[in-house]
Amino acid sequence: MRASRLVSILLLLQTRERMTAQEIAGALEVSVRTVYRDMEALSAAGVPLYGEPGHDGGYRLLGGFRTRLTGLTAGEAESLFLTGLPRAAADLGLGAVVTAAQLKLMAALPTESRGRARRIAERFHLDTPAWYRDAEDVPYLTAVAEAVWNDRAVRIRYLRWAEPHEITRTVRPYGLVLKAGHWYLVAGADRRIRTYRIARIIDLRVLDERFDRPADFDLAAHWRAYLEHFDARRHQDTATLRLSPGAVDRLPHIMEPAVVRAARRTASPPDADGWIRVTIPVESHDQTLGEILRLGADAEILAPAELRDHLIRTLDSLRHLYARP
Structure with a gap:
């Protein structure tokens, strides 16, 4: 176990040039004290290590030392x-x-x-697109990837949902994310970090202009925060429902995880018929109504009144449609 860890430390220092004991400990999931002992063992074995104290210090290998211990388990x-x-x-x-x-x-x-x-x-085979959907056409993905890799600014013409629908913007590409079969560009623009769906780029030009990537930017951490903010931003309203035991069982198969979690968190004790009351986040009345209709007579909208009335009008329209000869 220790021999494998010592090799990992050498490979880390070769790829990152300088690392603090804390960074090495975090990467290998051991204590800082263990890292200090391992460094002493490597030095005793003749590995040319140099430790620099201070805030900007850390361990590094001297003289371009390289190990050939590249065997894989x-x-x-x-x-x-x-x-x-x-x-x-x-x-x-x-x-x-x-x-x-x-x-x-x-x-x-x-x-x-x-x-x-x-x-x-x-x-094992990994298939990223969602069920019943074809992979998106992304003709500019390769160009965007090259710009990300080379820290080159790009000028994009982009089709978005909000008005004005078509915009032109110069952005600094920081990274690419593949989410549920869709490619997204995370880029700096107008002193903010924005997200663009690659398939909605309708024109792109890579510029000669280069930029300095923020030293503290973490793509994975930014994406997690973006998703949390995205859910909070789009769920601006709530609805109160009355659900049968059957609807409660089917809810995870019909509604998204954030809605299911909210329903479980707000569930009331069952009434005499076994039905419960829940409060769920709502993105839009049309979107929520479509999901509630999939629960049929196992779900009743209690509030807001506008959503309940919307359901009644929809059911009346369906009744008139099917009542025609």
């Missing part, structure tokens, strides 16, 4: 074949590169690990 080799997204790589224009890399990786593995890695590839 069976589990590590298998995990590499699970991280690949063939469709995503093809979208980014890297399909051939990824295929070549996998072939080289397979050739470098011992016979036993090669067989296990092949079985992983044969038994």
Whole structure:
């Protein structure tokens, strides 16, 4: 276990040049004290380590030292074949590169690990688009990816939902996110960080202008915060429902997780018929009404009155439609 950790420390320092003991401890999920002991062991073994004190200090390898300890365990080799997204790589224009890399990786593995890695590839397939939807057409994805990689500003013409629907904007591409089969660009614009759906870019030009990427920008952390803010921003209203036991069971299959969590959190004790009252977040009356109709007679809208009236008018229209000869 310790030998594997020492190799991991060497590889971390090779790839990141300088790291603090705290950063190494966080990456390897050990204590800082353990890192100090490991550093002493590496120094005693002749590894040329140099530690710099202070706020901007840390450990680094001297003289361009490189280790050739690149052997993979069976589990590590298998995990590499699970991280690949063939469709995503093809979208980014890297399909051939990824295929070549996998072939080289397979050739470098011992016979036993090669067989296990092949079985992983044969038994697991990642399909990112949602059910009943085709993958989006993203003709500008490759150009955006190159701009992200090279820190080049881009000028985009973009089609959005709000008015004015078509806008032109110069943005600084920070990263790409693949979410449920859709590609999104996270970029700096107008002193803010904005998100653009790649499929809605209708024209793009990569500029000669380069930019400095914010040193403290964390794409994964930003995306998590963006999703939380997105849910809070679009759920501006609430509705009170009365649900049968059957509706409660079906709710997770009909409504999104944020709505289901709110329903469970606000559920009242069952009445004499076993029905409960819940309060759920609402994005729009039309969108919520469509989901409630899927519950049929197992759900009753109690509030707001506007949503209840909207349902009554919809049911009246349906009754008149089906009452015609």
